[in-house]
Amino acid sequence: QVQLQESGPGLVKPSGTLSLTCVVSGDSISGNNWWSWVRQPPGKGLEWIGEIYHSGSTIYKPSLKSRITISIDEFKNQFSLQLSSATAADTAVYYCARGHGTYRRYYFDYWGQGTLVTVSS
Amino acid sequence: DIQMTQSPPTLSASVGDRVTITCRASQSVSRWLAWYQQKPGKAPKLLIYEASSLQSGVPSRFSGSGSGTEFTLTISSLQPDDFATYYCQQYNSYFYSFGQGTKVEIK
Numbered sequence: 001q002v003q004l005q006e007s008g009p010g011l012v013k014p015s016g017t018l019s020l021t022c023v024v025s026g027d028s029i030s031g032n033n034w035w036s037w038v039r040q041p042p043g044k045g046l047e048w049i050g051e052i053y054h055s056g057s058t059i060y061k062p063s064l065k066s067r068i069t070i071s072i073d074e075f076k077n078q079f080s081l082q083l084s085s086a087t088a089a090d091t092a093v094y095y096c097a098r099g100h101g102t103y104r105r106y107y108f109d110y111w112g113q114g115t116l117v118t119v120s121s
Numbered sequence: 122d123i124q125m126t127q128s129p130p131t132l133s134a135s136v137g138d139r140v141t142i143t144c145r146a147s148q149s150v151s152r153w154l155a156w157y158q159q160k161p162g163k164a165p166k167l168l169i170y171e172a173s174s175l176q177s178g179v180p181s182r183f184s185g186s187g188s189g190t191e192f193t194l195t196i197s198s199l200q201p202d203d204f205a206t207y208y209c210q211q212y213n214s215y216f217y218s219f220g221q222g223t224k225v226e227i228k
Contacts, residue, residue, distance in 0.1 A: 036217075046157075046165065046208055048217040061216050095164055105212050107155035109176065111164035 002026040004096050004112035012090075012119050018083040022096030022112055029072060030054040034099035034106050035079045037070065039092040040114075047092075051099055051106070052079055086119045093117075123147050123211050127220035133228040140196040142223045144209035149189045153213035156185055156194045159222075160205045168207075169194065199225070 008020035022035070029035060036051040050060040052070045060068050064083070072079040083090060093114040099106030124147040134140050144154065152172040157165035167176045169185035172192055182197040196203055204227055209220040 045221045046210075046219040048210075048219070059215055101170070101212065104215070105153050106217075107167065107170045107210065107212050108157075108165070109167050109170075111166075114164050 002098060002110040004098065004110055006094060006096050006112045006115040008115060008117070010116055010118060012086050012117060013121055014087055014119055016086050016119075018081070018086045018090060018094075018117055018119070020081045020094055020096075020115065020117070021078055022080070023076070023078045024098075025077070027098070027110075029077045029079065030074050035070075035072070036097045036099050036106075036108065037081045038095045038097055038108070038111075039090075040095070041089075041092045050081075088119050091117065091119045122216055123150060123214065123218050125209055125211055125218050125220040127207075127209060127223045129223060130221065131224045131226060133226045134199050135228045136199055136201060138199045138228075140199050140203075140225060142194045142207055142209075142225075144187075144192045144194070144220050146190045146192075146211055150211040150213035152188045153211060154185075154187070154192050155210045155212065156183075157208045157210065158203075158205045159208065165208060196225075 003025045005023045012018045034051045052058045067084045069082040095114045096112045097108035098110040100109045126145045128143045154172045156169040159165045173185045184195050206222045206224045
């Protein structure tokens with residue numbers, strides 16, 4: 001059974017960097033899937049923010065491109081998110097998810113349980 | 122970017138009702154559309170992919186249809202476990218986008 005587990009600080013100061021890690025079990029992160037981050041502000045809908053392939057290739061949402069970095073560690077079977085210059089607008093539950101499908105067309109079949117990150121002083 | 126619009130935003134229904142949720146795309150996404158169910162405090166759960174393919178383990182009362190710009194999710198007979206928020210997602214082209222959600226409430 002594929003499982004994803006997010007971890008990281010739940011509180012980030014404004015202008016700081018939000019950093020999260022997603023550990024994958026039950027599947028190799030080096031396989032033929034892409035690995036995504038999706039966030040959900042409190043009481044609002046879902047927003048895809050970026051994804052990575054085990055080769056290191058990344059695709060980011062344009063509105064976040066200047067602030068976001070997604071990286072991968074094949075040895076630890078995990079991938080990470082960094083979002084710099086955080087503001088209150090980045091307060092959200094952050095989910096990691098497995099992208100599955102065909103080339104450049106992925107839906108999300110496995111999700112982590114989500115972790116709430118609050119940006120506040 | 123492709124905008125996804127769901128209707129209605131909220132739906133009140135009773136156990137046993139047939140429920141239909143609509144999702145419209147601002148441009149064609151072919152059949153590259155997925156549906157998710159989300160309960161409070163939980164991660165989304167994949168129900169349908171490629172517009173009409175049922176994810177393994179999902180009850181057959183859930184079905185999807187459509188192509189191009191208009192899609193529907195149907196629950197043939199609403200069960201107590203189905204009261205939740207439902208989201209559509211297009212994955213035809215970057216950057217993936219979700220509808221704003223449809224909350225199915227108890228009538």
